[in-house]
Structure formats: structure tokens, C-alpha cells
Amino acid sequence: MSEGSVRDRSREFFLTCQTERERLENSALSHRKRFSQKAAQIGKDIHRTAEKLAKLTKLAKSKSLFDDPATEISELSYIITQDIQRLNEDLEELSNIHSIENPPNAQSNEHAGSVKKCLQSNLKTTAEKFAAVLQMRSENLQRQQDRRNEYSSAKSFAVSSQPSFLREGEHTDSHANGGEVVIELGMPMQDLTQEYAESRALSVQDIEKSINELASVFSKLGEMVSLQQEQIERIDTNMDEALHHVDQGHTQLMKYYQTLTSNRGLMAKIFLVLLISMVLLIIFGT
Numbered sequence: 001m002s003e004g005s006v007r008d009r010s011r012e013f014f015l016t017c018q019t020e021r022e023r024l025e026n027s028a029l030s031h032r033k034r035f036s037q038k039a040a041q042i043g044k045d046i047h048r049t050a051e052k053l054a055k056l057t058k059l060a061k062s063k064s065l066f067d068d069p070a071t072e073i074s075e076l077s078y079i080i081t082q083d084i085q086r087l088n089e090d091l092e093e094l095s096n097i098h099s100i101e102n103p104p105n106a107q108s109n110e111h112a113g114s115v116k117k118c119l120q121s122n123l124k125t126t127a128e129k130f131a132a133v134l135q136m137r138s139e140n141l142q143r144q145q146d147r148r149n150e151y152s153s154a155k156s157f158a159v160s161s162q163p164s165f166l167r168e169g170e171h172t173d174s175h176a177n178g179g180e181v182v183i184e185l186g187m188p189m190q191d192l193t194q195e196y197a198e199s200r201a202l203s204v205q206d207i208e209k210s211i212n213e214l215a216s217v218f219s220k221l222g223e224m225v226s227l228q229q230e231q232i233e234r235i236d237t238n239m240d241e242a243l244h245h246v247d248q249g250h251t252q253l254m255k256y257y258q259t260l261t262s263n264r265g266l267m268a269k270i271f272l273v274l275l276i277s278m279v280l281l282i283i284f285g286t
């Protein structure tokens with residue numbers, strides 16, 4: 001092969017290596033940036049959900065029989081339930097991003113794990129508060145129903161306890177008007193009572209549905225926390241093994257140092273013996 005046919009491609013090789021290294025660094029930086037942006041967005045969404053929950057708590061404390069914000073409470077409960085489910089899915093996506101990124105730096109890995117743990121804790125706290133508000137709402141509905149039943153029973157007893165001459169007068173007046181007064185007053189009252197009962201039944205069903213959905217969210221959060229705990233335990237185990245290896249290495253280095261020290265002492269003694277021998281030979285030889 002002639003010298004002219006040989007080409008030095010070292011520069012191209014180094015350029016290729018540099019390009020590949022920059023690509024990997026940019027990819028890792030992109031993953032870290034994506035993780036940070038996703039975590040920040042989840043934190044903001046949890047805060048917004050907490051604000052909605054505060055409004056729902058204020059509405060759920062209402063105990064009025066005639067001005068109950070049932071519609072607004074149902075709408076807010078549905079919205080918060082959807083928000084919590086979506087946030088749970090976002091946390092799973094954040095875990096996937098962290099798994100794909102898999103930072104080699106232990107400090108970065110620990111920071112990402114702490115961020116996930118903090119967000120999971122905040123979401124779990126929000127979900128627990130939401131469940132407590134739903135429970136309080138259910139108890140208030142039951143108390144309102146009991147009070148309404150007591151009020152209806154007392155009113156019926158008062159009507160039945162009217163003096164006979166008053167009931168007879170009312171009976172005469174109703175006959176004079178063709179009985180229309182009794183019908184027009186009685187039927188709307190029955191309709192309102194039926195509508196109230198149906199509204200309360202729907203509210204209770206919505207609460208039970210939301211609680212069941214929250215149970216699913218708690219289950220998923222528990223799985224993620226358990227998985228993260230296993231990862232932390234593995235990291236602790238690896239750290240213990242690394243410390244054990246470091247201790248063993250230090251022990252071996254100390255043994256080697258002691259060996260070198262003893263060898264140096266032996267060499268010094270030999271050199272001293274040789275030096276004395278040479279001096280004696282010189283003295284007695286002359």
C-alpha cells in the first residue's frame with residue numbers, strides 16, 4: 001500500500017465522538033428540563049385543586065334547609081374528583097420521565113425522588129381532605145333530612161290538633177269553593193317534598209361515587225409510594241455495599257502501607273550493615 005493511499009481520519013473520529021457526546025448531554029438536559037417543568041405544573045395544579053377544595057368546604061358546611069347549594073356542591077365535587085384523578089395520572093407520567101432519564105448522579109436522583117415524594121404527599125393530603133369534606137356533606141344531608149322529617153311530623157300534628165270548629169269552617173269553605181283550595185295547596189307541597197327527596201338521593205349517590213373514585217386514587221398513590229420505598233431501600237443497600245467496599249479497600253491499603261514500611265525498615269538495616277562492613281574493611285584493610 002502506497003503512502004498516498006493512507007488517510008489520517010483521527011480528526012473525523014474525534015469530531016464524531018464529540019458530536020455523540022453533545023447529543024447525549026442535550027438529551028439528558030432535555031429530560032431533566034421536562035421533568036422539572038412537569039413537576040412544577042403538577043405543583044400548580046395541586047394548589048388550584050386545594051383552592052377549589054377550600055370553596056367546597058365552605059359550601060359543604062351549610063346547614064340550611066331552604067337555601068342549600070346542592071347544585072354548586074355537586075359540580076365542584078365532580079370537578080375536584082376529575083382533577084385528583086388527572087393529577088394521579090400526571091404523577092405516574094412524572095415517574096416514567098424519571099425512569100427514562102435515570103440520572104447517573106446520585107444527588108440528582110435523590111433530588112428527583114424527593115420532588116416526587118413531596119408531590120405525592122401533597123396530592124394524598126388533598127385527597128384525604130376532599131374525602132373528609134364529602135363525609136361531612138353526607139352527615140349534613142342526613143341531619144337536614146332528619147330535621148325536615150321532624151318539621152313535617154310537627155306540622156302534621158299541629159294541623160290534626162286544631163279545634164273541631166276550625167276544621168269544620170275550613171271544610172265548609174272548601175265545599176263553598178268546590179274543594180279547589182285543598183287540592184291546590186296539597187299537591188304542590190307533595191311535589192316539593194318528592195323533589196327534595198330526589199335531590200338528596202342524587203347528592204348522596206354523587207358523594208358515594210366520588211368516595212369510590214377516591215379509593216381508586218388512594219390505591220394508586222399507595223402503589224407509587226410503595227414502589228418508591230423499594231427504590232429507596234435498594235439505594236440504601238447499594239450505599240451500604242459501597243461503604244463496605246470502601247472500608248475493605250482502606251483496610252487493604254493500610255496493610256500494603258504497613259508492608260512497605262516494614263520493607264523500608266529492613267532495607268535500611270541491610271544498608272546499615274553493608275555500610276558498617278565497608279567501613280570495617282577499609283579500616284582493617286589499610
